[in-house]
Amino acid sequence: ALELIRRMPMEPDEAGWGALLNACRMHGNVDVGKHAAEKLLSLNPQDSGVYALLSNMYATRNRWNEPIVGIGVAKVLDSGHPDFKAGDLVWGFTRWEEFSLLSAPKTLSKVTDTDVPLSYYTGLLGMAGLTAYAGFNELCIPKKGEHVFVSAASGAVGQLVGQFAKLMGCYVVGSAGSSQKVDLLKNKFGFDDAFNYKEEPDLNAALKRCFPEGIDVYFENVGGSTLDAVLLNMRVHGRIAVCGMISQYNLEQPEGIHNLFCLITKCIRMEGFLVSDYMHLYPQFLQLTLQYVKEGKIVYVEDTVEGLENAPSALIGLFTGSNVGKQVVVVAHE
Numbered sequence: 515a516l517e518l519i520r521r522m523p524m525e526p527d528e529a530g531w532g533a534l535l536n537a538c539r540m541h542g543n544v545d546v547g548k549h550a551a552e553k554l555l556s557l558n559p560q561d562s563g564v565y566a567l568l569s570n571m572y573a574t575r576n577r578w579n580e581p582i583v584g585i586g587v588a589k590v591l592d593s594g595h596p597d598f599k600a601g602d603l604v605w606g607f608t609r610w611e612e613f614s615l616l617s618a619p620k621t622l623s624k625v626t627d628t629d630v631p632l633s634y635y636t637g638l639l640g641m642a643g644l645t646a647y648a649g650f651n652e653l654c655i656p657k658k659g660e661h662v663f664v665s666a667a668s669g670a671v672g673q674l675v676g677q678f679a680k681l682m683g684c685y686v687v688g689s690a691g692s693s694q695k696v697d698l699l700k701n702k703f704g705f706d707d708a709f710n711y712k713e714e715p716d717l718n719a720a721l722k723r724c725f726p727e728g729i730d731v732y733f734e735n736v737g738g739s740t741l742d743a744v745l746l747n748m749r750v751h752g753r754i755a756v757c758g759m760i761s762q763y764n765l766e767q768p769e770g771i772h773n774l775f776c777l778i779t780k781c782i783r784m785e786g787f788l789v790s791d792y793m794h795l796y797p798q799f800l801q802l803t804l805q806y807v808k809e810g811k812i813v814y815v816e817d818t819v820e821g822l823e824n825a826p827s828a829l830i831g832l833f834t835g836s837n838v839g840k841q842v843v844v845v846a847h848e
């Protein structure tokens with residue numbers, strides 16, 4: 515990438531370096547990413563977004579011949595760090611391996627509450643949970659009685675967004691990719707309605723059926739044709755939190771969105787976010803969510819596979835929807 519940039523007749527502008535940094539973050543290319551970040555900071559030293567992208571890139575970097583980084587729960591076997599001792603349970607950025615030597619304790623937190631399944635710290639009480647909490651509360655700014663739509667609604671993030679929305683007194687509809695998932699949404703997570711987007715020939719018509727008066731809040735997990743149909747069904751002053759666009763990640767060429775004009779005509783606010791910018795909310799999120807779980811107000815469905823050797827197929831399964839709930843891989847039992 516850098517060689518190509520050197521051969522260009524002029525240097526990229528801020529948007530170009532930003533796009534490169536984001537691509538490096540997604541692909542874990544730390545060396546090129548650092549270069550793009552330096553260029554961006556030389557153009558605008560106050561750009562705090564650059565630091566957020568950099569820290570996210572470091573935290574999640576994957577390199578050839580190194581184990582993949584992911585959110586995991588682990589037991590400390592030995593420690594030279596004063597904050598951690600043998601026997602402590604921790605969660606955070608671990609690796610796809612049975613034993614790890616982790617030199618960055620800042621990416622690990624102690625498991626404080628062991629009354630709940632430890633696997634919850636990979637999802638419900640970890641990054642997925644905080645993503646749902648921060649994205650819904652901070653970006654969607656929901657109000658009681660508002661109409662909320664969630665895509666990939668039965669997944670690690672979506673199932674929680676729907677439940678937080680119900681607890682707030684909203685009308686909530688979710689979409690998912692199988693009848694089993696639709697059943698979970700309606701009968702386990704308490705969504706008011708749900709549909710299988712794979713069986714809907716016309717997503718616009720499906721949304722009109724579920725939201726005859728329109729959508730106030732859309733929690734975006736998938737992108738593509740779903741986003742296009744949602745835009746047509748948003749209400750004036752609606753909010754869209756762009757959490758993910760999983761339908762686009764593996765495409766050579768991302769699909770175009772045709773209905774963005776609705777952002778103007780309906781005065782919609784659409785905003786992307788990274789959970790890493792909301793870590794300061796973790797303590798309040800943990801306290802509230804633990805309370806809800808213990809009171810039975812929030813339930814969480816996990817899809818567990820045994821053995822590290824099954825992790826690659828579990829990861830690939832996220833892109834075909836084979837996971838039902840938060841995908842968890844058990845590497846070892848306590």
Ligand code: NDP
Pocket residue numbers: 641642645666667668669670671672689690691692695735736756757758759760761762787788789790831832833834835836837839840841
């Ligand atoms: P999920 O547990 O929801 O698993 C992914 C699901 O996406 C699949 O089960 C499948 O469900 C659905 N899916 C896969 N491919 C497509 C497709 N082509 N079209 C529509 N749906 C598809 O994942 P998570 O809850 O962990 O993540 C949800 C989203 O949030 C992702 O986009 C992820 O990248 C994003 N994310 C963003 C974060 C942030 O900081 N912004 C942090 C964490 C996650 P189905 O069967 O219903 O199709």
